[in-house]
Amino acid sequence: MSVLTTVSPVRIAGVGRTFGGATGTIALEHVDLTVEQGEFVCLLGASGCGKSTLLAMVAGLDEPTTGTIDLGGRRTAVMFQDANLFPWLTVGGNIELALRFSGVSKADWKRRTAELLDVVRLPGAERRRPHELSGGMRQRVALARSLAQDAEVLLMDEPFAALDAITRDALHGEIERIAGERGLTVLFVTHNVREAVRLGDRVIVMKPSPGRIVREERVPLPRPRRMEDPEVARRAGLLHDELDVQAGGAR
Incomplete structure (x- = not known):
């Protein structure tokens, strides 16, 4: 993968991905996207x-089959569903394991772990086991573990999709707060239109067969936002119409 010189944390140029060789399935084709420092970008689209x-x-x-992805040497951390x-x-x-792989001195593990649990609002939870936690609490720990990697770019793959609405809304506020306080660049995958408008500075709409970007929508709404805000709902409705069009074209 060749290296591009850019000040942007994420630059994707002409990226394609084919599975199964030259005659296989084309998952992505001709994807171009630049994400700026501190920007919260949501990738929105149907499954596939x-x-x-x-x-x-x-x-x-x-690795892409074609094209280039450049992070300018920046570290990434990933959160999954x-x-x-x-x-x-x-x-x-769990958090100390991430600190170890990030090269943090063992003498600092407990202090850093306590600090990170404070950041995600789970103070004093160090001795608890994952099975003792709710789904939302486990995702807070996963977020703390991601932050332990001191990454500048946070990649989130539908991290709140399995949570109930109340817990999801609370975590929306938390990731918005943390990203703002730390100046993180966030690339967030979702199929939830309102979630994309709620969180994103920009929403990237993708279509399937093959996957491509078909629309970029800036969201110039003040923060904090809520899922039920009338303007969030209005913008989400317009994007939903776009997704319906793309789904029809894919059939």
């Missing part, structure tokens, strides 16, 4: 449009 595939390539978990906590470790142990 390549959102998660694109995120995996930005994370370095996969499943918190993926190690059940045999405590909350503190």
Whole structure:
């Protein structure tokens, strides 16, 4: 993968991904996207449009068949729909594992872990086990573990999709607050239109067969926002219409 010189944290140029060789399935084709420093960008689209595939390539978990992805040497951290906590470790142990791989001195693990749990509003939870936590609490621990990696770019693959509405709304506020306080650049995958408008500075609409970007929508609404805000609902409705058009074209 060639390297581009850019000041933007994420630059995706002409990216395509084919599975199964030259005659296989084209998952993505001709994707161009630049994400600026501190920007919160949501990738929106139906299942099969390549959102998660694109995120995996930005994370370095996969390679594009064509095109280039440049992060300018910046570190990334990934959050998934499943918190993926190690059940045999405590909350503190899960976070300390990330600190270890980030090169943090062992003498600082407990202090940093306590600080990160304060950030995600789970103070004093170090000794608890994952099975003792609610789904929302597990995702807070997963977020703390991601932050432990001192990444500048946070990649989130439908991290709140399995949560109830009340917990999801609370975590929307938390990730919005943390991203703002830390100046994080966020690339967030979702199929929930209102969630995209609620969180994103910009919403990237993708279509399937093959996956491509078909629309970019800026969301110049003040923060904090709520899912039920009338303007969030109005903008979400317009994007929903776009997704309906794309779904019809894919059939």
